[in-house]
Amino acid sequence: MKQIFSLLMTLVAVVALAQSSSHKYITVVAEPDHEDWTYRVGEQALVTAYAIKENVRMKGVEITYSYGPDKLEATHTATVKTDANGVVRFKVPGMKQPGFTSVRVKVNYQGHEYSSMTNIAFDPLNIKPTTTMPDDFNEFWDNAMEKASQVPMDVTVRRNDSESTSAIDVYYVRIQSYRKGNYVYGVLSVPKAPGPKPAILRLPGAAVRTFHGPSDLAREGFVVLEIGVHGIPVDQDEEMYRQLESGALAGYTQQGIDNRDTYYYKRSILGCVRAIDYLCSLPDVDPARIATYGGSQGGMLSIMTASLDRRVKCLFAYFPAFCELGGYYYGRAGGWPHMFRNPSEPNIKARLEVSRYYDTVNFARRLKAPGFYAWGYNDPACCPTSTYSAYNVITAPKQLHVGRDTGHWLYPWQTEMAMTWLKEQLK
Incomplete structure (x- = not known):
């Protein structure tokens, strides 16, 4: 009994520690x-800054604030003390063209720094990309897909009994891809309801990792194929992925x-x-x-x-990467993975040219497919x-839902x- 009580107290302490460290x-x-x-x-924007400790605004505390273009160096920095109401106010000049200004505020208290960022938008729906589409962009990708289509799929399927449920079958699949001996690996979740069903190709964020089923989307009635992008099996031990990642x-x-x-x-x-191709089969x-x-x-x-x-009828893309790859080269923010920040990097002109064939903007x-898009102003x-x-360059039906204070979530x-x-789109 004492051991059980001790274990319960340990669990309570762990939960309390997790809760305290998350705030x-x-x-x-x-x-x-x-x-x-x-x-x-x-x-011009007027910004009110303050620091909250235990739900109360801190009076007479020094706040350092700065602002400058999104992802670039700050153009102004100052340190001021909060007034009797626990606030400071400062002006942020309006941008001369559509874009975002990052406002950063921080407080140092008892040897610790606390900070946050607020990205202010200036006519964001009028932001124009710096990248341009190569004249042979369509030809390049059409030829690449034509060659890839001639490669047999050579599919291998293995049912995973431990992850399958009474309502969903889960399979690990291997599909030969754009050339012989090159494969796409993924997890396929298939609801057991009879008849053809809508399908979703679930695409991964950046990382080298394993995948598991059944997909939550399959519980919504979709056939779901979740794939990796590295041409390696997705059902191995985590240690293998950590070794590859490093x-x-x-x-x-x-x-x-x-x-x-x-x-x-x-x-x-x-x-x-x-x-x-595989889903359609x-x-x-x-x-x-x-x-x-x-x-x-x-x-x-x-x-x-x-x-x-x-064949893709619609898409849901949230905070897409690879947008404006050459942005930094042209003096403004670029998207992940933030290439070309160093103008003296080797072969930069040739690499910039290559990037135009892979920039999300040009795709x-x-x-033509309708899309649902979501992100926030504070995504670093x-x-x-x-x-x-x-x-802003999409001419297909589109809708954007912004959670302004969200970061990369x-x-x-x-x-x-x-x-x-x-x-609604897939009914």
Whole structure:
């Protein structure tokens, strides 16, 4: 009995520690005077900053604030003390062209630093990309897909009894991709309900990792194929992925960037199209009802796959990566993985040229499928300057749902709205 009580007390302590460590002792806030954080080009913003300790604004505490273009160096920094109401106010000049200004505030208290960021928008729906589409962009990808389509799929399927349920069958699949001996690996979740069903190709964010079933989306009635992009099995021990992540696949986003035919993502993108081939071959799938779905790297691949493959009826992409790859070179923010920040890097002009064939913006220009998009103003990875650059060139039916204070994550309401939308599109 004493052992059980001791164990319970240990669990309570662990839970309490987790809860206390997840909440900052001091919260620092930069509050714009427009509730939607959005201004016209040239319009000045007034920001109120304060620090909250134990739900009370701190009076007479020093706040350091700075502002400057999204992802670039601050253009102004100052330190001021909060007044008798626990606030400081400062003005942020309006941008001269559409874009985002990052406002950062921080407090040092008892040897610890507490900080936050608020990205203020200036006419974000008028942001234009710096990247341009190569004249032979369509020809390059059409030829690549034509060659890949001639490679047999040579599919291997293994049912996973331990992950399958009474309602969903789970399989690990291997599909030969754009050339002989190159494979796409993934997890297939198939609801047992009779008849052809809508399908979703679930695309992964950046990482080297394992995948498991059954997919939560399968519980919603979708056949779901979730794939990796590295051409390696997705059912191995975590140790193998950690070794690859720090070894052969370290910095994979840069591998082969000197040539458009050797760049790492050529295989990955064509593998996504091959995954659509496979879904269309399944008797459980209605080939007229297929969607792509993913965030960050997965959001980028969702747009790219839907752009290249007209069998994709719709897509859900949240904070897509690879938008505005050359942005930094042209003096403004670029999207993840933040290439070309160093103008003296070797062979930069040739690499910039290659990047135009892989920039999400150029795939977005081709989109015909309707899309649901979601992100926030405060995303430090796939920054809003980059994601709006892609969104603004889309001429297909589209809707964007912004959680302004979100970073590289979504609110549940954004995902719930996306699920409702997907069901309506694929019914």
